[in-house]
Amino acid sequence: MQHVRAIGQEGTPAALEVVGVSHFYGRKQALKSVSFSIRPATFTVLLGLNGAGKTTLFSLTNHLFDTRHGEIRIFGHDINRDSSEALRRMGVVFQARTLDLDLSVRQNLAYHACLHGIGARHAARRIAAVLETVEMSDRLDDKARSLSGGQMRRVEIARALLHSPPLMLLDEATVGLDIRSRAGILSTIRSLVERRGIAVLWATHLIDEVEESDEAVVLRQGEVVAQGRVADIVQATGTGSIQDAFASLNRATADGVAP
Numbered sequence: 001m002q003h004v005r006a007i008g009q010e011g012t013p014a015a016l017e018v019v020g021v022s023h024f025y026g027r028k029q030a031l032k033s034v035s036f037s038i039r040p041a042t043f044t045v046l047l048g049l050n051g052a053g054k055t056t057l058f059s060l061t062n063h064l065f066d067t068r069h070g071e072i073r074i075f076g077h078d079i080n081r082d083s084s085e086a087l088r089r090m091g092v093v094f095q096a097r098t099l100d101l102d103l104s105v106r107q108n109l110a111y112h113a114c115l116h117g118i119g120a121r122h123a124a125r126r127i128a129a130v131l132e133t134v135e136m137s138d139r140l141d142d143k144a145r146s147l148s149g150g151q152m153r154r155v156e157i158a159r160a161l162l163h164s165p166p167l168m169l170l171d172e173a174t175v176g177l178d179i180r181s182r183a184g185i186l187s188t189i190r191s192l193v194e195r196r197g198i199a200v201l202w203a204t205h206l207i208d209e210v211e212e213s214d215e216a217v218v219l220r221q222g223e224v225v226a227q228g229r230v231a232d233i234v235q236a237t238g239t240g241s242i243q244d245a246f247a248s249l250n251r252a253t254a255d256g257v258a259p
């Protein structure tokens with residue numbers, strides 16, 4: 001593995017810590033002893049081709065199913081043993097669309113606020129604030145069904161921000177969107193990291209969403225094959241660009257030698 005340097009730092013709890021996590025669907029092993037950590041207030045790309053295991057990792061981190069092999073901690077809270085404390089610190093945008101199309105934007109968000117135990121008055125203020133963050137304030141009373149794909153994504157991001165989590169997970173959040181919507185959403189998310197100190201794990205297979213200053217975890221067939229600052233990964237692979245580094249890591253065999 002190209003292990004450029006550990007992402008976590010001694011003494012500060014990592015925003016997300018994944019330690020030796022494996023996952024099996026029947027006999028199919030989707031994750032193979034995956035370990036990495038992400039620091040608070042950093043943008044980390046989880047990079048992997050289709051089938052690399054990104055969604056499986058998100059499902060475990062979100063406690064959609066139990067982590068049976070290894071441990072996942074969110075700001076020090078174990079997702080299996082201390083799931084409510086862990087989940088409280090995390091906002092998630094899933095790959096599949098999850099808004100209720102027959103409800104308005106306000107109703108979708110109010111329902112989520114209720115699930116998080118946010119009182120009605122506070123919820124109204126939070127809904128206004130998060131919609132402003134994603135530039136969707138003018139669509140408050142529109143039905144979700146009337147929004148474009150990019151606008152729905154923005155509302156899903158707003159919903160994930162409602163309970164002010166210090167960690168956000170986004171699984172292929174820009175899939176299916178046009179180039180302008182993709183860029184807009186990515187820039188909104190990057191500004192959450194820079195201005196509000198939120199840690200973001202951004203899963204994607206789209207290499208053009210990655211910048212040299214980002215942190216990255218590269219997954220290939222369920223294994224971490226590189227992690228660290230993107231610029232350092234590019235250098236360690238001896239390639240000249242992020243595209244070439246990613247292509248090379250996806251070609252590499254388990255012992256790091258390209259066939």
Ligand SMILES: Nc1ncnc2c1ncn2[C@@H]1O[C@H](COP(=O)(O)OP(=O)(O)OP(=O)(O)O)[C@@H](O)[C@H]1O
Nearest residue numbers: 025028030048049050051052053054055056057205
């Ligand atoms: N419910 C399931 N049952 C059996 N195998 C599964 C199941 N879900 C995923 N897999 C397998 O586990 C592996 C990892 O899949 P996963 O969806 O986590 O990858 P991914 O990186 O998110 O891919 P994509 O970008 O296509 O969503 C794949 O080989 C996939 O076929």
